[in-house]
Amino acid sequence: SACSSCQVKGACNLSDMQEKFIEVPTTGNQLHKPGETVTVAMRESLGTKAVLLVYIVPFVIVLLSLFLFATITGSELQAGLISLLLLIPYYSIIYALRKRLEKTFIFEIKD
Numbered sequence: 001s002a003c004s005s006c007q008v009k010g011a012c013n014l015s016d017m018q019e020k021f022i023e024v025p026t027t028g029n030q031l032h033k034p035g036e037t038v039t040v041a042m043r044e045s046l047g048t049k050a051v052l053l054v055y056i057v058p059f060v061i062v063l064l065s066l067f068l069f070a071t072i073t074g075s076e077l078q079a080g081l082i083s084l085l086l087l088i089p090y091y092s093i094i095y096a097l098r099k100r101l102e103k104t105f106i107f108e109i110k111d
Contacts, residue, residue, distance in 0.1 A: 022040055022107055024038075024040055024107045024108065024109055025106065032109065038109050038110075039109070039110040040107050040108070040109060040110065041107065041108055041109075041110040042105065042106070042107050042108070046104070046105050046106075049104075049105075050105060053094065053101075054094075057090070058087055058090060058091075061083075061086055061087065061090060062083045062084065062086070062087065063083075065079075065082065065083040065086050066079050066080060066083040067079075069082045069083060
């Protein structure tokens with residue numbers, strides 16, 4: 001991997017920085033054994049959806065609520081705290097929907 005020679009690898013959180021275990025559903029014609037090295041892939045559109053759910057939507061929630069509550073309360077500190085507290089219900093909903101999201105984000109073994 002190029003990460004070993006990269007000078008900013010400490011600031012990066014790429015998935016290949018550590019070993020991960022992923023369960024991948026297979027079809028009947030794929031014969032793979034546990035521990036076998038394979039290439040795992042996910043559709044690019046699902047990656048975009050994941051970034052949207054985990055990074056973009058929370059950022060928009062915080063930004064919009066920060067402006068809204070700063071205008072309403074007149075206090076930047078209160079607005080900032082309220083904006084951050086709004087992330088608790090958002091991530092709670094994401095956590096509650098984790099089983100449904102697991103069915104959406106499916107990995108495949110690339111041939």
